[in-house]
Amino acid sequence: MTNNKELIVYTDGSSRGNPGPGGYGAILMYGGKSKELSAGYRRTTNNRMELLAVIAALEALNRESLTITIYSDSQYVVKAVKEGWLKKWIATNFSGGKKNKDLWLRYHALSQKHNIRFVWVKGHAENVxxxxxxxxxxxxxxxxxxxxDQGYEAEG
Structure with a gap:
């Protein structure tokens, strides 16, 4: 991968019950090639799976300093990053009962390695x-x- 091209990532999370069994899916597209990622968990939440999809995509990369656009239908994930919620959560050590600290810290560490832009897309619509x-x-x-999902089950 070269740095002058953009990596496109689509992500989604699912939970059968909230909490319940869950899973994530991600598609990474770069230079005319694509890769799909997914995994399922026995007990988790929808928000954790939405965030874990992003993390899994970033952890699959073997280079740093990439320009990445991540498309997600999760307002939770997109707004947390774009509207600065995550910065506030980290600054206050997730006080006030903010959830998913383990995953947010994992995402934050990964995000420092790249130039990432989030775009919200409407779920269950026309986007293939x-x-x-x-x-x-x-x-x-x-x-x-x-x-x-070690982080979720440890909380429970």
């Missing part, structure tokens, strides 16, 4: 990539051999 991520996420949530 968002719809594909939804299929990846729900299929993973409905799968067998589900993983353990």
């Amino acid at each position: 990539y968002n719809n594909r991520c939804d299929v990846l996420a729900t299929t993973a949530a409905d799968g067998k051999h589900l993983l353990i």
